[in-house]
Amino acid sequence: MIAEAGLAALWLAAGLAAYQLLLMVLTLRHEIDAGRTMRAVAVAQGALALIAFWALLLAFALSDMSVKLVFENSNSAKPFIYKVAGTWGNHEGSMLMWVTILAVAGAFVALFSRRTGERTLVAALGSQSVLALGFYAFLLIASNPFARLSPAPPDGLGLNPLLQDPGLAFHPPTLYLGYVGLSVAFSLAVGALLTDEVDSRLARAMRPWVLAAWVLLTLGITAGSYWAYYDLGWGGYWFWDPVENASLMPWLAATALLHSLNVLAARGALKAWTMMLVVIAFSMSMVGTFLVRSGILTSVHAFAIDPERGTFLLALLAIYVGAAFTLFAVRGASLKEGSPFELVSRETGLVINNLLLSVILGIVFLGTLYPLFVEALSGEKLSVGASYFNAVAGPLALLLAVLVGIGPLLSWRQERRPIWGRLKLPALLAASALAMTIILAPDIHILPRLGFTVAAFLATASILPLVGRNPLRIPLATWGMVVAHFGIAVALAGMAANAAFTVERLAIAKPGDILGVGPWLVQLEGVTPAAGKNFTALEAELKATRGEAAITLNPQTHYYSDPPTETNESAIRTFWNGQLYTVLGRADSSGGWQLRLWWKPFVTLIWGGGALIAIGGALALAGRTFRRRRRSERDWRERYR
């Protein structure tokens, strides 16, 4: 019964989305006043989509094997949390989740958005419903998540063990929420282009959505990076894998958008550019989903491959983005640019920020798709590795990080005071950091050396906007900016330390052997079998010491039966100054075991920095929302006096 109720809710939601489209066309054509109806329908659509998703969630939680999707992706022996996470660990479920979040976001816009004109809101909700319609159509026509099996099989096939990790429970939903946040910004932009109301009010309406999306994308990328780091057992935090790039590209576009929105909101300038960025940010999130789902590029995320769904996503991408770009080409002429600004001003700083981010985005985009281009043109196969991305994007990212320190010190329109005086302290600290790396670590590569220098500069410069002000009177949004920019410096320092000082040891060890890695001596005590809830395991016992009391680490190899797979579970110990990372490999014929050991000084700063960036975004979001609440209360009071 539950599955049928879910299917019915899905059909009804699709019907309401079609009705929203009709309302939008009528409003734009005949100037009718459909605001109230539109808001109500949007809320109803969100509720129905939520019911459908809830139904699928229940089917998974209760292990209802008569539902085909549950049978194919779940198993009654799985821990409960992975049963629930299995809901979105497959194609149909993840698409249903996509569209549910989309519809619920539409409902939120309908309930809370009071900033744009009513016609723009109707057009935006209409656009949002068109986005949803595509996914409804696919779910209902081509891949029904609620399809039944008769007779019901006794038990399910299971979930890929790599995905049986707490990370999975949160990683995809976080990224999807981020993507959908960008889709709301996209709908608002399309709505405003349709009604010719691209102005600073639109920017303020879009800003919370973009901020929220950006915070979630930052969290998603940071968590995904840590997941790959400890779960894949490769010991790296970023591999420039196509799917990692697919999540980085929307983030880069959203970061640029976040900053250009500030120019549009404060000064009414950069209209055309901001509108284009919105479309690019949204299309990057669709390209990201497409790359993950289609399996068009070889990647560690190959578990999600399905060419048929790829074709469908590509068609949606072409239609949505094509339509938005066409609209932009037609309406762009009527976009009047706002107030002019001088060469040295915060606007210029933000323009440079946007340019650099766009170039980095272009570099990542080219590098990710270059193998496809080459194969299309010459039939040759190649892959683009980390060396290209690091060499080309690295220096630009460092330059950007320097400017991140300077930009916030400039004032709007024209900077009249010389800024170099205020930058003396950061410059001094950067110079001493550079000198220290040259004296203490003369042999490291130039990029990490510059990384330390820039990190020292940015860490100091990012705090300057707070200096000389009463901390209680500084707006939350400014605190957010400072924390996020400081987080960049922290992450940068972690990356530089990881690149410069990581020590790796790969060896075959017999029980009793002692291996050295960095300051550590690691002894293999033995390897013993162990059992888990749905796997069997081999567990190594390692005693590690660096002069103090020894610590024990237990890296494992897991063997799953449903489906038969083997995974390496690393054992990691975190210290204030780094992480000791150990992996147990295979046995060799002479009774030895492959051991992989890393000492990674200060590597945790990378994710700590990522978390700080996200916290900064969240602070800014809270600041903007509370201020908005206060202001809209005042507006209401004035209106009803």
Next chain:
Amino acid sequence: MSRGLRMIPIVLLLWLVFGLAWKLIRPADPAIPSQLVEREVPDFALQAAATGALGLRSTDLAGGKPKLLNIFASWCVPCTAEAPVLGELRRRGVTIDAIAVRDTPDALGVFLARNGNPYERIGADPRSEAQIALGSSGVPETFVIDGKGIIRRQYIGALNPSNIPGVLRELEQAR
């Protein structure tokens, strides 16, 4: 912004979509061509793989005469299917050397007795080292090698009768 400028994103999008669609529609080809095509054969010296056969050194492939180098194994089913094609090439006067991958002399003897022996030399590659050095990723594969030991062409997968004229032409051109 002028209209021409504003059309650029649409053009780029069309490009991207058509490129991706092309890639999606085309059947996936998992074969990875060797990076050594148009380069010299890497150095190796292999023992004879079967009783009574001759071993194979990379210098044997630079003897002044174009040859085929066949990578095969007795445990490989497509190699059995390929055997008549190699036999036909041998009858037409083509010299064929071979590398037997991860094989045993006994199993190889049975294979050659059953499917014929078109080979002049058969080197044993028990750990796939020569195969990997050649940039070959599976069996069977066939390299066209000119008289100076330069790889001219790589065939991935079994040769079939329709390949014969092409192989003969390439050997002629490699002279």
